[in-house]
Amino acid sequence: MTVALIDDDSAVLHSMRLLIESRDIPVACYESAEAFLKELPAAKPACVVADVRMPGMTGLELQRELKHRNQEAPLILISGHADVSMAVEALKQGAFDFFEKPYDGERLAASVSDAVQKGRQRSSENVERDDIAERLKGLSPRQREVLEFVASGMSNKQIAAKLNISPRTVETYRAWVMERIGAQNVADLVRKVSAFLPAETK
Template sequence: MTVALIDDDSAVLHSMRLLIESRELPVACYESAEAFLEDLPETKPSCVVADVRMPGMSGLELQRVLKQRNHEAPLILISGHADVSMAVEALKEGAFDFFEKPYDGERLASSVNDAVQKGRRQSSENSERIDIAERLKALSPRQREVLEFVASGMSNKQIAAKLSISPRTVETYRAWVMERIGAQNVADLVRKVSAFLPQDPKA
């Protein structure tokens, strides 16, 4: 996954490219936010570094567009005309970091590295959420019921009483559900599926 660098100043862009590539991170350079957005469907950057003031779309406007598209790669903004209110606005809107030109190269490189690690974690978590959602769709209504009760902390005997089936049948469902979701134990199951389940299990 690449680091996307966006700046209309080609000299600054080249300097940033050398800096980030020296950390053995792949880089893609763009001279406008619009060019970056055109390329976005094909590229999935793990971090975006953008100048705030550019002809056309600004870095702050790019931040809003990425947010609307639910693009979760961490965004680092850089400005030669920064003020405190601009930095506060960017950070409130979810920017990972904010630098004023001339920036400290080592600090920027360190921030990019941290952002890349965060971006990779988010990408992995998103992939897992999509995978779990697909696995849940494959469950039968009864398997889903057992899953919800297991995740709520109920024992096999309690679930059997709720569903008017034998504890052995519950155990069979439970084992199948754990395997289907890819959970190692109940705690792992709860971690994987809690975001997809109702807050209160069926009475």
């Protein structure tokens, strides 16, 4: 996964590219936010570093557009103007970091490395979430019921009484659900499926 660098100043873009590539992180450069957006969603950057003040779309407008498109790559903004209120607003809106020019190259490179790590983790979590959602679709209504009762902390005996079936049948359903979801134990099952369960079962 690459880092997208966006700045209308080609000299700044070049120096940032050298800085980030020195950390063995692949880079893609764009001279405008619009050029970057044209390559989404195919680009899938691990992190986006953008200048705040650019002709056309600004860095803050890009931030809003990425949110609108549900693009979750961490965003680092760079401004050539001392604008504390702008930095605060960007961070409130979820920016990963904010730098003023002239920036400390080592600090920026370290922040990009952290953001890439976070971006990869988020991407991995999204893949797992989509996988779990697909697995849940394969459960029958009864298996789904058993899953929700197990996740709420009920024992096999309690679930059997609730569904008017034998504890042995509950055990069969439970084993099948665990295998289907790919859970090692009940704690792992709850972690994997909690985002998909009704609030009352959590």
